[in-house]
Amino acid sequence: MDGRYDDRALVVDDTLVVADLHVGRGTGGNLEFPVGSGTDVVERFRSLVERHDPETAVVAGDLLHSFRTVPRTVEDTVAGLKAACRDGGARLVVTPGNHDTMLDSVWDGPVEREYRIGDTVVLHGHEAPESDADRYVVGHDHPTIVIEGQRRPCYLVGTGQYEGSDVVMLPSFNRLNAGVVVNELSAADFQSPLLTDVDRLEPIVWDESARQTRSFPPLGEFRRML
Template identity: 80%
Template sequence: MTLPYDDRALVLDDVLVVADLHVGRGTGGDLAFPVGSNADLVERFRSLTERHDPREVVVAGDLLHSFQTVPRTVEDTVSGLRAACRETGARLIVTPGNHDTMLDSVWDGPTEREYRLGDTVVCHGHETPDSEAERYVVGHDHPTIEIEGQRRPCYLVGPGQYGDSEVLMLPSFNKLNAGVVVNRMSAADFQSPLVTDADRLEPVVWDESRRETLSFPALGEFRRML
């Protein structure tokens, strides 16, 4: 199974996976909502579906941000995501995350606690999975890596994280999420129970300007290089 990376997303054969869209982030409280950020989310999502023409698109948790309210802008954005999938004939599936308590108010499509694709299981990663798999693809922690003072969203790939299984953690698809710097984090610092050995997590950064991935040593070695 090939694992191409693209704009904070992952392609598993003919299935596109994104995590932590947090639609509605910035629409309430004291956080200013940047003009056009909803449109940016939908347009980047649409670009991915057009480039990869997936059979299915799976949201690995936290489609929504708010626990209590769902502004109209959220409904419009979710409709835009649906439309992007419809235009390419992709089936959109949501594996609910811990923020998705209001999901039923904007989503009546397919939901699965855990989505299986061969030996891979996609889930949010905020709780222990029920299914056994060789690989788990998760979100939840919003990983970023700091290099020479600059923070970059990153994927984390680690063998033998959950038992003998590999864990691949996606960055948040929403650019409003600053994320957490993983450079010096231990397993206990991660919120996902699937991370058990942070030293073996290998950061992968998607360079949008060059449209290529940049791979780094596992965090245990990377810390010694700083």
């Protein structure tokens, strides 16, 4: 698959794609995660922009977490993402996800249901796409995989997954998100309608310490190896 993997993101041509930032999770009544997660998201996002110098950065849905009112920390984090793109000369685009119910309150930039990069279309993935494409890049399910007892966020790459087109599912960019273990899941267990043949999905894990990806066999074969 054409594209570069880096810290839960994907770079396609001159476009940086991240998914499921869930900015604001942990700041509401149910403190599942530490409040400092926003700073981590901004710092890592800025590093990606500096490393890859994209023309455009796309959030593939769920920029925000669901809440009734927007905490000030959410506004600060979104401002930090904007600043990272502004300083790097990149345009920031959001493709809304199912959690982005309050997006208008903090985001006044470009919003597109689906964002096209040549033959690739980026969208959140909670609904079927409207556009035809050779490849879809999505988020939504927050995939992780357990290898030798250790849980790791992973990309899932599948050929011919949706009406003959390839699909790449990104892990949640918020690394405090526990994610969903995909080892034993069936297609019916995924929330995204774009994943239809789980046995053919190939997990790819970003090894932060080595700064490289580690590829594994398709899940159908991988399960037999465990």
